Amino acid sequence: MTCARLRESVLDLARGESLPEGVVASVRQHLADCARCAAELERQRELTAGLTALANDARSWRASPAIEARLQAAFAEREAAAAAPSIAIRRARRWVSIAAAAAIVALALWTGRSVAPPSGGVGPAVAAPPPPAGKSRAAAAASAAVGSALPRVDTPRSIRTPRASPARTTRHVAPRPVRSFEFLTLPGAAGLPDLESGTVVRMEVPVAALPGYGVEIAPDTVKTTVQADLLVGQDGQPRAIRLVGAEESSQDTRSRR
Amino acid sequence: MTADLERASDDLLIAGIAAGQPEALTLLFRRRQAEVYRFALHMSGRPALADDVTQDVFLIVMREADRYQAGRSSVTAWLCGIARNCVRQRLERDARLESLPKDDEQQVPAVRPDPIGDLARDERIAILRRAVLALPVRYREAVVLCDLEELTYADAADALGCAIGTVRSRLHRARAMLAAKLTALQPVEGDRAVTSDATSPDLSVTHKRCMA
Numbered sequence: 001m002t003c004a005r006l007r008e009s010v011l012d013l014a015r016g017e018s019l020p021e022g023v024v025a026s027v028r029q030h031l032a033d034c035a036r037c038a039a040e041l042e043r044q045r046e047l048t049a050g051l052t053a054l055a056n057d058a059r060s061w062r063a064s065p066a067i068e069a070r071l072q073a074a075f076a077e078r079e080a081a082a083a084a085p086s087i088a089i090r091r092a093r094r095w096v097s098i099a100a101a102a103a104i105v106a107l108a109l110w111t112g113r114s115v116a117p118p119s120g121g122v123g124p125a126v127a128a129p130p131p132p133a134g135k136s137r138a139a140a141a142a143s144a145a146v147g148s149a150l151p152r153v154d155t156p157r158s159i160r161t162p163r164a165s166p167a168r169t170t171r172h173v174a175p176r177p178v179r180s181f182e183f184l185t186l187p188g189a190a191g192l193p194d195l196e197s198g199t200v201v202r203m204e205v206p207v208a209a210l211p212g213y214g215v216e217i218a219p220d221t222v223k224t225t226v227q228a229d230l231l232v233g234q235d236g237q238p239r240a241i242r243l244v245g246a247e248e249s250s251q252d253t254r255s256r257r
Numbered sequence: 258m259t260a261d262l263e264r265a266s267d268d269l270l271i272a273g274i275a276a277g278q279p280e281a282l283t284l285l286f287r288r289r290q291a292e293v294y295r296f297a298l299h300m301s302g303r304p305a306l307a308d309d310v311t312q313d314v315f316l317i318v319m320r321e322a323d324r325y326q327a328g329r330s331s332v333t334a335w336l337c338g339i340a341r342n343c344v345r346q347r348l349e350r351d352a353r354l355e356s357l358p359k360d361d362e363q364q365v366p367a368v369r370p371d372p373i374g375d376l377a378r379d380e381r382i383a384i385l386r387r388a389v390l391a392l393p394v395r396y397r398e399a400v401v402l403c404d405l406e407e408l409t410y411a412d413a414a415d416a417l418g419c420a421i422g423t424v425r426s427r428l429h430r431a432r433a434m435l436a437a438k439l440t441a442l443q444p445v446e447g448d449r450a451v452t453s454d455a456t457s458p459d460l461s462v463t464h465k466r467c468m469a
Contacts, residue, residue, distance in 0.1 A: 067308060
């Protein structure tokens with residue numbers, strides 16, 4: 001039992017490892033009474049001496065001198081490639097940045113949505129590229145929800161906010177339009193670098209989350225979901241938001257009451 | 258190459274590599290290539306493979322320098338950990354392509370000319386080297402790192418990605434196997450009678466012949 005317990009200490013002793021004084025004392029006491037462990041210590045010391053000789057013999061080993069030059073060439077090539085990324089890489093990086101920014105904003109908006117959840121859907125959807133407004137069911141529904149007071153939204157992709165249907169407008173008890181606007185600077189975007197170029201990403205946004213972005217909303221449309229365009233700058237940071245429409249019609253909203 | 262950079266610690270050189278300084282890579286290579294090369298050659302017994310591994314290790318360092326965590330372990334342990342993976346990959350690949358060379362085909366470099374007085378010593382070292390090469394890889398790694406490259410248990414554990422206790426137990430097992438290999442490589446019939454070790458008589462004598 002003692003032999004097994006001290007086995008690794010005997011090895012450490014043979015290898016010249018520093019051991020606590022108490023351990024060394026107990027090992028030496030055991031060795032005085034155990035010829036087998038004493039022989040093992042001697043054997044391990046001889047092995048250590050042989051391995052030391054082998055290690056010393058290998059001290060002068062060196063890799064081929066040609067490797068250093070090859071590494072230097074590889075390093076220079078790598079740095080040159082890093083300094084001038086290809087157009088494809090730059091485009092890929094830009095889209096990754098845009099996607100990341102959209103995801104961040106979507107998460108923030110989803111949090112707002114969870115406070116006052118709309119009737120349908122589990123979270124905001126990011127649509128890129130946006131569909132033509134004239135063929136978008138969501139945009140048409142938004143038109144009915146926000147009413148005729150919603151001004152036309154000028155977008156670089158010819159997306160137009162659908163005009164309200166007169167028939168549906170009459171069903172509003174007290175039309176309180178969501179006020180639309182041109183691009184509104186997002187909180188926190190003021191400190192970002194100047195916008196040099198940007199991309200518009202269309203998203204579905206719960207109206208309840210809009211006050212956080214400085215958008216006035218009508219009480220009867222609090223639970224609607226509207227479409228909004230997010231302007232993402234050249235650095236992937238969102239700069240501004242503008243309202244496009246609402247997902248739910250005012251009729252749908254009223255019918256839930 | 259500035260004098261400041263030449264005096265910089267390994268950690269700073271790795272930071273320099275991450276920052277794109279070619280001099281930092283050159284200096285780190287000059288400082289540490291011998292350790293990487295020795296590890297690879299002890300593990301494989303093949304100088305060409307050791308050269309390839311050394312180059313691979315520093316190419317990886319070039320690529321991964323920004324992920325190095327200073328202070329977590331010694332730079333030697335980090336390099337040996339990379340070298341260990343490279344050696345294993347090459348040995349496994351070579352094992353699939355062809356059988357490993359026999360002991361007498363392995364090309365361990367002859368460091369010195371062979372003056373007559375050194376012949377016996379060279380022979381003893383060659384026997385021990387072959388015994389190390391014959392160990393299973395996991396045990397060979399422990400012996401090479403702890404006994405030949407003299408890493409601490411902690412650094413060896415970091416290089417091998419295991420616990421310190423595992424390193425110690427592997428080293429203990431490796432040295433027991435090494436003793437058995439030495440016995441097999443150089444049986445000494447006539448010396449059995451002179452040993453006093455009743456458990457493995459010829460082992461003790463073999464060690465005395467090979468290790469002295």
